[in-house]
Amino acid sequence: MSEHKIEFPANSSFSPQLPGLQVAVDSTSLGAYKTCPRFYYLSIVQGWQSRHTSVHLVFGILAHTGREHYDHAKAAGKSHEEALSLVVGLLLKLTWNKELSRPWDSGDSNKNRLTLLRTMVWYLDKYGDNDSLETVILANGKPAVELSFRFGFDYQFKSTGERAIACGHLDRLARLNEEFYIPDLKTSAHSIDAGFFSKFSPDNQFSMYTLAGKVAFATPVKGVIVDAAQILVNGSRFQRGLISRSQDQIDEWLDDSHQVLSEMENSAVTGHWRMNDKACHSIYGRPCDFRSVCSRSRGAREQWLRAEFKQRIWDPLLRRGDI
């Protein structure tokens, strides 16, 4: 692929001095590069994404949105029933296709409009009110929900002299007894068992979240609490798991991240983002969208990208819109 021939889209998280060098890095970007530099180049640097949006991605975003609005409503003094009604109303609107005057058709028997609403009502009835995991109230009196963070990565790029920034968004900061955690909601069609939770240790996203809680919010965060929802056709099951991170684990993750930042810089300097052809069959647990691109000859790829993919800007310095 002749990367240099393609223009780099304007993106505030990238270096103004060296096109292709991401200076403000979130867990998605870092994880993409770790998985496959070419996948990172196409999805983050160039911003290409499939025209066929994944139902799992949409379902996850909607579930997060519902949880977020519930927390805001509760913090504003609404009762559980009032907050739940707001969430249901919001999700019904978000899953309504105005142009076609019909509900969202996901084409998936597990993850669809009905199972989304069912899952969120059941989930919030279980974990919404009187939850032992309390949302932290910030010094300004606002609930610690939908938090954007950025802090120094303690790394300087040699080619430009710029300092790397870690950034991203946390759903919530919460307290369980006297300990602090980052809660996260995950939805899956698969069984929620110990194997489900064990896949988060080690995990790039959760390590960065824990570090962000410690550094950006000056809170001794112990780790992430995952509220996992298994979405089945006729019902939803819930399980809560605690994913802790020791200081040594965080330190090791940070050391590794500095190495990855160095490799990201090298890719930008040389204009070459190598392909990891061992990851093509499993990017985030499913086949890579870009297999159809990478399997073509280099000269034919750009035309294929423009025909089969759409471009968007992945800028983690902007307000959230992530998974």
Next chain:
Amino acid sequence: MVESGIPQSNALAEAGLDSLAELMSRDPEGYSSQDKGRIIEALRAMRAKWEAAEAQAPKGKSRAKASPETQSSISSETAKDLGL
């Protein structure tokens, strides 16, 4: 307070699956608070049925078991605090 002799509305019965399907096929812009309440009650009624079915299902078949080693890594000591 319920007065005897006056027909009472039963939200759970009204919000059956047919009713839920009908409600959810409407443009949500026109929903009243009552409509949303009926949807919530219908979904809660589904949970009651689901939980009853789950309780009757043979244990150990449909739900995967964790190895003792991995289970302990999920901080079982705080399981009650977590609401598990």
